[in-house]
Amino acid sequence: MDFKPKIIGFLCNWCSYAGADLAGVSRIQYPPNIRIIRLMCSGRVEPYFIFEALKSGIDGVIIMGCHPGECHYMTGNYEAEMKYQLLKSLLTYVDLDNRISLEWVSASEGIRFAEVVTNFTNSIQKLGPSPLKKIDKDSELLFNLNALQIAANDYRLRALIGRKRKILDEGNVYNKKYPKEKFEDLQETAIYDEYQKNRIILYLKKENLSVKDLSERLSIAPNKILEYIVDLRGEGLIDLKDIQELTPYYTAKQEA
Amino acid sequence: MEKIGAVLTIGGGIAGIQSALDLAESGFKVYLIEKTTGIGGVMAQLDKTFPTNDCxxxxxxxxLVEAGRHQNIELLINAKILKVEGRAGNFKVKILKKALFINSEKCTGCGVCAEKCPVNSIDFYNEKLSRGKATFVKYPQSVPLVFSINQDNCIGCGVCEGVCKANAVEYSQKDEEVELNVGAVILAPGFDEFDPAPLKVYGYGKYRNVVSSIEFERILSASGPYSGMVLRPSDGDIPEKVAFLQCIGSRDIHHSKPYCSSVCCMYTAKEAVIAKEHQKQVNPTIFSMDIRAYGKDFDKYIIRAQDEYGIRYIRSRISLIEENPKTNNLILKYEAEDGSLITEEYNMVVLSVGLNPPDDAIELSKTFGFELNEFNFCKTSTFEPSKTSKPGIFVCGAFAAPKDIPESVIQASASAAHANILLHSARNSLVTKKEYPTEIDVAGKPPRIGIFVCHCGINIGGVVDVPGVVDYAETLENVEYAERNLYTCSADTQIKIVETIKEHNLNRVIVASCTPRTHEPLFQETIREAGLNPYLFEMSNIRDQCSWVHMHEPVAATEKSKDLVRMAVSKANKIEPLQRTILDMNHNVLVIGGGISGLTASVGFAEQGFMTYLVEKTAELGGFAKNIHASIEGSNVKEFLSNLIEKANNNENLKIFLEAEIDTIEGYVGNFKTKLKSKGNKENKNNTFEHGIIIVATGGEEYKPTEYLYSKDPRVVTQIDFEKMLFESEINKKVNKIVMIQCIGSRNDKNPYCSRVCCAEAIKNSIKLKDLHPEKEIIVLYRDIRTYGLKEQYYREARSKGVIFIRFDEKLPPELIKEEENLIIHVDSPNIGKLDLDLDLLVLSVGIHPPYESNEILAPMLKIPLNDDKFFLEAHVKLRPVDFATEGIFVCGLAHSPRSIDESIMQANAAVSRASTYLSKDEIETEGIVATVDISKCSGCGLCIETCAYNAITMDEEKMVVIINSALCKGCGACSSSCRGSAIDLLGFTNEEIYLVINEVK
Incomplete structure (x- = not known):
């Protein structure tokens, strides 16, 4: 019962921060766990910020922006939503997805702000302390989280997310609206692949490993690992290190 | 007579605020006077706005904040006009500032007085649905945020004086008279809602569950009496069946409100939709005569209300409401369209009340000496819709005629344009530019941080251990100084902060108090006075987001305050001075389109002395208005247009290019360069000029019908053809039976919008025909008659002159049958049934559509968007109706959406005023918070270009890296968070700064 969650709230200046102010003016009480970081727009929320927060042991992160269609910068909250969906998918792999949340709160929703914060705080309270709170540097969780963080910053995922709205809502380069379900399947596959590829890179940064070694560590069939190895070599991110008996060993390029 | 570079704006609603902001930004001193104790008007009471459901x-x-803090705007609240002397250019106005009994200079808006006030009184902001105090502020976000005492309720107990730590309470305060000298006056007193109490048939004031639409608006609001839940006042239950009754106090000749209030159809649809959204159990029914959804994207909203939200519309006017005394339910009796009598029971009834002229309309007209019209709105004319009958006094908003928010904002800017034109020679004569000491160079110097922690009376200090926070702050990295203040925002503390900065050599300042949304600019100004760059400032919100919301947890609140201060310190250690880029402003203007809108705008600029280039693609000025002879009010359009063209031709600041088109445009606000290409006229080829502003006035076109044998049978004509017959030639003697069909090429699948002007055009021509030939028969077949506002009187006039109106359903449009040589219209009307009408002439009321081809070329060239219907899409439908997101470009007239001549003139003038906020300056200052790109990291992928809503990012094709134009950047940071290589950062909110703050949350 002693657990007091630490929560970060990223709030846009124009709606949610004003909503939080209104909760204050109206003296609506809510749990004191949240630390608010004001940004001009929820679209400013960089996926990296959330990883940094989680790695530093924060128990929960909530992003709040203007309701859809009401963004002070026209489309910033849509950008935020796209990025949030990406984060949510990424974090399922390490079971941290339920520690982040995205909510729309307007300047007149003081009560709603307090409710959102209360509910989120309660849900984090139920989840218990973040597993990253007391963790040693070599833990698998941190290792995986690092892989996800790199994946989040990778061009492939950023390009998909960055163009998602255009492709789905406005029309792609062929002036066609791409089917949402298909896009989401593609996005999920991309997320999974990028995650595993970055895990491979991180393992290979520590030591030289073979396909079979990697298969064991990642619990992925060796044929699939090989596919990734081919990709990564093609992308110039890993190199063949040496061959011992019949088995090739790989290493990551330091700049990768 | 000397012209005075100051303007008096009367009324602090959205129209008054917009005109004040426009003029203050254009180099004029503005006095904004408001009769209540806070600005914001009715808009501040609304929950959402149509058609976007924006909060x-x-x-x-x-x-509100901008108007409250603008250096050139002086707010005079709780004030009224006593006396006016002088004439256009130089008025003397005497004003009575009524006592507030709380010194607004000293009041910090903390609100302890109202909290402790033992007297309950009426809360007008919540339309009397909840209770306020005798000591009060109008509403939580009120500007100015100062409290006052309502002496009608005050019992004089003295409690507020005792609890006010700022010593602001002054029971002996007296009313004060002030005299102002101004060059022009803008009237924006708004409207009053129609009071339905005298209409006994609706039981308003007698039956609890009958409420007015503005009361319902407060019920819907999250900050309203029921926190946004839809409850009925009699027992607090959720009403399942809610009836909305339209035209209460509108279109009602028996209660001398014959005009249409213009906004009720839309706000009712919105209230019904929002009610359904807030409480899914609610099933709204709307009783109305016509559905007047004539504005941009309005019809789509009505369709969505019906199809998506299941809102039921019934065409009928309710004549009586009775209450079931046991259940407090309401019994409505009405006549259905087919004539049957129906009785239904509802749990709640909302009366959609109309807009009345303000209570003080007559007093204002007497004091200022301008005329009112027969309804007591301000009298204006078709071609000068924002001018009163008295020179130098201009009008905007609902006081000129009932209108919605965007039209009010447009007219606010239009009235400001008239003041600009009248007073341009006195511009910048009365505004003061604040001088600051030279900035201290802090580069390379280690941070020396000063922290000021605010008690806010007892607001923070009563919960948080403020001395403890100060002690803690002193232990943090690079904190050289920390102190606490009773009120950090008070005037004496500002002096103290400046002295402290100097004395301790501080180069970063943190204030831990309330919200930066309202107070950051104040403290930034203070540190500038001490020679620091304003961005060397951070704020911790330990009141609104700490002491106020964790009142019963002082230990946790203190801990949180310490955390917030530590987070601010970590960022303050990193922040650097930011520079606002200064750009030159070219004072020339390019106007695209030579119709009424383009001409009006061009003359408006040229008369202020700005060089204006008017580009028209045809060989003749005048645009579509060349085909129109008179307005519905009977004003002579031909004469007006030829005078306007003459004015344009004779102004030496105006250069007109006919048969010309834009070849290329490059640059950005203040620095555009345009090359023309010839369209017939060889002289225009390669004509190049520089300009700072672009006005898009490309107009619209008439729909060319393919329906109803048009162009196949000479007896089928358009409304324009018919107008020509009426005004220029004779109506054939054999033509005795005329039928008009409305909505041809409007409100259908291809053009889903309403063309707005066709109803009025049909009625104008019908009246003209009846005046010339009373014996001829005329029948108008329509879906809804949309003679909104004061145009409603002509609808009535047409009917009284014998014009017959028959409604048809959109699913059963009239059919034209040709039997041998006879034309017969077959119509199936919901209220009359099936009819066959023989006719001699069929007049089609055809809609307006945008010039598709040229808009599609111009939009990407200017990087401005089109909406689904291919009209230009403004920056914000409610509050920025003539601006584009891209700065320096403005839209007016049919390029924006279908509109009448008076509305186009208003919008053209609005564009003049909006552009004058730039043209009045020699240089423009950009924000300091902008994105920057580190080109060594940029891979030229271009993701950021697509993310940017302001077209501020372009690709350097040679180096394959992006360039961010800080003149266009608004500082949202969306580009930064989508950059794959961390090449883009947002100054003021850098990645590094935010990481540091994140890591301080321990």
Whole structure:
């Protein structure tokens, strides 16, 4: 019962921060766990910020922006939503997805702000302390989280997310609206692949490993690992290190 | 007579605020006077706005804060006009500032007085649905945020004086008279809602569950009496069946309100939709005569209300409401369209009340000496819709005629344009530019941080251990100084902060108090006075987001305050001075389109002395208006147009290019360069000029019908053809039976919008025909008659002159049958049934559509968007109706959406005023918070270009890296968070700064 969650709230200046102010003016009480970081727009929320927060042991992160269609910068909250969906998918792999949340709160929703914060705080309270709170540097969780963080910053995922709205809502380069379900399947596959590829890179940064070694560590069939190895070599991110008996060993390029 | 570079704006609603902001930004001193104790008007009471369902307070409050803090705007609240002398250019106005009994200079808006006030009184902001105090502020976000005492309720107990730590309470305060000298006056007193109490048939005031639409608006609001839940006042239950009754106090000749209030059809649809959204159990029914959804994207909203939200529309006017005394339910009796009598029971009834002229309309007209029209709105004319009958006094908003928010904002800017034109020679004569000491160079110097922690009376200090926070702050990295203040925002503390900065050599300042949304600019100004760059400032919100919301947890609140201060310190250690880029402003203007809108705008600029280039693609000025002879009010359009063209031709600041088109445009606000290409006229080829502003006035076109044998049978004509017959030639003697069909090429699948002007055109021509030939028969087949506002009187006039109106359903449009040589219209009307009408002439009321081809070329060239219907899409439908997101470009007239001549003139003038906020300056200052790109990291992928809503990012094709134009950047940071290589950062909110703050949350 002693657990007091630490929560970060990223709030846009124009709606949610004003909503939080209104909760204050109206003296609506809510749990004191949240630390608010004001940004001009929820679209400013960089996926990296959330990883940094989680790695530093924060128990929960909530992003709040203007309701859809009401963004002070026209489309910033849509950008935020796209990025949030990406984060949510990424974090399922390490079971941290339920520690982040995205909510729309307007300047007149003081009560709603307090409710959102209360509910989120309660849900984090139920989840218990973040597993990253007391963790040693070599833990698998941190290792995986690092892989996800790199994946989040990778061009492939950023390009998909960055163009998602255009492709789905406005029309792609062929002036066609791409089917949402298909896009989401593609996005999920991309997320999974990028995650595993970055895990491979991180393992290979520590030591030289073979396909079979990697298969064991990642619990992925060796044929699939090989596919990734081919990709990564093609992308110039890993190199063949040496061959011992019949088995090739790989290493990551330091700049990768 | 000397012209005075100051303007008096009367009324602090959205129209008054917009005109004040426009003029203050254009180099004039503005006195904004408001009769209540806070600005914001009715818009501040609204929950949402149609047709976008935008949160009203979210979009309004930045404007309130801006008006409250603008250096050139002086707010005079709780004030009234006593006396006016002088004439256009130089008025003397005597004003009575009524006592507030709380010194607004000293009041910090903390609100302890109202909290402790033992007297309950009426809360007008919540339309009397909840209770306020005798000591009060109008509403939580009110500007100015100062409290006052309502002496009608005050019992004089003295409690507020005792609890006010700022010693602001002054029971002996007296009313004060002030005299102002101004060059022009803008009237924006708004409207009053129609009071339905005298209409006994609706039981308003007698039956609890009958409420007015503005009361319902407060019920819907999250900050309203029921926190946004839809409850009925009699027992607090959720009403399942809610009836909305339209035209209460509108279109009602028996209660001398014959005009249409213009906005009720839309706000009712919105209230019904929002009610359904807030409480899914609610099933709204709307009783109305016509559905007047004539504005941009309005019809789509009505369709969505019906199809998506299941809102039921019934065409009928309710004549009586009775209450079931046991259940407090309401019994409505009405006549259905087919004539049957129906009785239904509802749990709640909302009366959609109309807009009345303000209570003080007559007094204002007497004091200022301008005329009112027969309804007591301000009298204006078709071609000068924002001018009163008295020179130098201009009008905007609902006081000129009932209108919605965007039309009010347009007219606010239009009235400001008239003041600009009248007073341009006195521009910048009365505004003061604040001088600051030279900035201290802090580069390379280690941070020396000063922290000021605010008690806010007892607001913070009563919960948080403020001395403890100060002690803690002193232990943090690079904190050289920390102190606490009773009120950090008070005037004496500002002096103290400046002295402290100097004395301790501070180069970063943190204030831990309330919200930066309202107070950051004040403290930034203070540190500038001490020679620091304003961005060397951070704020911790330990009141609104700490002491106020964790009142019963002082230990946790203190801990949180310490955390917030530590987070601010970590960022303060990193922040650097930011520079606002200064750009030259070219004072020339390019106007695209030579119709009424383009001409009006061009003359408006040229008369202020700005060189204006008017580009028209045809060989003749005048645009579509060349085909129109008179307005519905009977004003002579031909004569007006030829005078306007003559004015344009004779102004030496105006250069007109006919048969010309834009070849290329490059640059950005203040620095555009345009090359023309010839369209017939060889002289225009390669004509190149530089300009700072672009006005898009490309107009619209008439729909060319393919329906109803048009162009196949000479007896089928358009409304324009018919007008020509009426005004220029004779109507054939054999033509005795005329039928008009409305909505040809409008409100269908291809053009889903309403063309807005066709109803009025049909009625104008019908009246003209009846005046010339009373014996001829005329029948108008329509879906809804949309003679909104004061045009409603002509609808009535037409009917009284014998014009017959028959409604048809959109699913059963009239059919034209040709039997041998006879034309017969077959119509199936919901209220009359099937009819066959023989006719001699069929007149089609055809709609307006945008010039598709040229708009599609121009939009990407200027990087401005089109909406689904291919009209230009403004920056914000409610509050920025003539601006584009891309700065320096403005839209007016049919390029924006279908509109009448008076409305186009208003919008053209609005564009003049909006552009004058730039043209009045020699240089423009950009924000300091902008994105920057580190080109060594940029891979040229271009993701950021697509993310940017302001077209501020372009690709350097040679180096394959992006360039961010800080003149266009608004500082949202969306580009930064989508950059794959961390090449883009947002100054003021850098990645590094935010990481540091994140890591301080321990």
């Amino acid at each position: 009203s307070m979210c979009i309004l409050s930045p404007k």
